[in-house]
Amino acid sequence: MEQEPILKVSDLSKSFGGVKAVDGVSFTLRAGETFGIIGPNGSGKSTLINLITGFVKPDSGRVFFRGREITGIPPYQAVTLGIARSFQMARPFYNLTVYKNLVIPLYSPRAKRLKGGKYGDRDEVAIHLLEEVGFERDSLVPYKLAGTLPHGYLKRLELARCLALEPDLIILDELFSGMSMSEVAGILPLLEKISAEGKTLIMVEHRLKELFRVVKRVIVLNFGRKIAEGTPEEVMGSPEVKEAYLGGEVAEGAGS
């Protein structure tokens, strides 16, 4: 059971107007793993996620989720199968209150099925989820309009939206960006808890130091191609990766 690949990506490619955004990327993920995708700006990380979750259709290559081919399926079907994702740019429903933002994912077929009877009390479920990602239960924050939230909270709301879907695989696109050091420190135990519950986690990150405290294995993308794969120590030791990441980030990441 442990060794069954939950996600298998083989030779995925996508180009936009002649530019290869993702170029023949393959990797395999075991259930329960915590996995990182890193790379410089514009290296195709977000596109790769969009390809896996169905937001962008690949030019070639295939994606398998639990042995079933999911290449190019509509995003909502990916969710129904158990893949939840967050967006790099948190875009909540600004005109709804914070907890009502979670009513939308809770209304999805998957959440209805898995949360079963609990759905009847969706407000309670929503507030509970918010509490889990670090909103204070007794504050008025969950009742405010989502448009008034500061950036760090928006990211947590994104995470709560993923959790509402009871996913098996969670893909987080730059969760840490825009969060302060202490906010990240506050959210790390939650990620560890999610991982301990047996959920598989993919994190796309720029903040390598924090990322490497969560993930056990990473791949590195550069110009759409996979240039390294392995444990954080292994990949950061690779000269090709060092070259791709010119500047301070390498030193910071490798130092951890």
Add this chain to the structure above:
Amino acid sequence: MAKTAYRKERVDRGIKARTDDIFALSSFREILYLVLPRLLVILFLLPLPLFLGTYWQKVMLITLIIALLAVSWDLLASVGLVSLGQALFFGVGGYLAGFFSTRWGWPPLFTIPAATLTGAVFCTLLLYPVLRLRGIYFGLITFALPLLFMRVIEATKILGGTEGLSSLPPLSGITVELYILIVVTLGCVFGFRRMFDTDYGLVLKALRDNDRSVEAGGINVQWYKAQAVFLAALPAAFAGAFLTHHYQFVGMPAFALDYSILPLTSAILGGIGSFAGAMLGAFILVPLSEVLRAFGTLRVVIYSVVLVIFVVGLPEGIFHYLQRKYHQFERLVPMEEVSDGARADFKG
């Protein structure tokens, strides 16, 4: 400078009763406070047909037709689909009613419901492939489709061509017609308002904010948008079918720009997103345009200017303004001697 200063205090008396999910209706007064505006609308509309002369009864009929189209526009806008061609739904409903009537000789009692349903299904299927388009691109399609239908009917001479379909069976007198329309219009306004308070409506509302996040929430966006188009097409196709039997005629003007512009202007004038605003807008705009009939085409210039003023300067619309004023009142509260600095604070 006076010793006692007054400051304006704004009190929102609605907030207790309006806070959703918390039922604070503790007294008869509060129930009345919430019900009163709805009651007033009903009490205003129901006796109205009895007091109007034939001419103004006809105006009221057109007003209700435009109100239905405006409510339909508002529903589409609420899910982020901006229609520049309500005439599409209207014309399809109208022509279907005429077709059922002339081809199979059905009475209006059957043609109107049948045209409403088939018209809504037809328009939904027609728009289904373009629901993924955003912003003005969806608007462009809806702008072009009714004009396209009009020209195709003209060129191919199908469905009566430029002559249209005439001598259709009439409905039963304008007073009865008005009451049917009043019931349907109020039903749509209150029904859609209620619908948007449910979780289903919440999903629809979220589509306008950001449909990618809805999709990432595991919800089939295309399918929900199609449902919204179907729901919105119902009242509009009904309006077309109804007016067809009222005039006992349907022709190319059913796809004309008027049936696109008037509902849109009504909805913007009244205020978007409340359905009641769209209806209010129609009740201001259509009678006004009757009053201005003497000005000829200058009246179109006047609407357009009104439209620009509201879009640019008062995007809130009349309904939301009234709603705010109903829930809030301002009063002057005497203050103890205050320093100028503190007074300046209150001004902000």
Add this chain to the structure above:
Amino acid sequence: MEGSLVSVLIYGMVNSAVLMLTSLGFSLTFGLSGVANFAHGGLYLVAGYMAWIFMHNMGLPFLSAALFSIVIVGLIGAVIYRLILMPVRGIVLSEVIATFAVGVAILEFFRWRGFVTYEFNLPPFLKGGIAIAGVNVDYQRILIIVIGTSLAAFLWFFSHHTKTGLALRGMAQDEYTALSLGIESDWAAGLSLALGSALAAVAALVILPLGLISINIGYDVLLIALAVSVLGGLESTAGLIVASLILGYAVVATSTYLGPQWSEVVYLAAIVLGLAIKPSGLFGKFKELEERV
């Protein structure tokens, strides 16, 4: 024109040039500032009527009347931006509705003032014509082809090779970056509206002499501009030319062989099918696809 192939070929070319010239301003404004100026048709007719008024009420010669009206219409475009579009910038729905209302207001104003009779026409720049392969073509139509192609070439050069043009294009593609480079968004968008409106005026003054000026031309012009822009994809000069050629020939062919009542069907079908099948247009780029879908 007994359906002869030669006349279809020649008039198709003329018509393509007319379409391109007509939609040049609309396409330019949309490409540079993202504003779909639905007042395009109204501005087009303002230019025509204004030139007529300058000539008949003030006795100006046609050339200076034309020049004045081009400048004035350009200014009107800038004023529309400053007064109407600036407060609602970025809210696409409001931009479209507001400009459409302005266009309708202009057109219906002229209708109300009685500009509907047969006396309203503009003189051609060039009189006479020549016979090409047995088909008579007047010089004005040839002039349209010349002006159309040279304007398209000039605009391509302007937006790809001059500093102002590149700045405007940069603005359309990425407002934030452009802002940080010190390009002022409002200035750029206002300029693009003025330019687009002036181009509408140029088109009107070259094309309107072919016939009478009538109010409904204003609505047709908007339709043509929309059809060409949708089919060609935005901000692509090649797309504009190819779409004009396709539509130009399609319209001439359908009205020759099927009857003139089909010509409007062609434009409308182009808008509907273009958006339904290939939302990015024939030459649209990826970024535009993202925005449209």
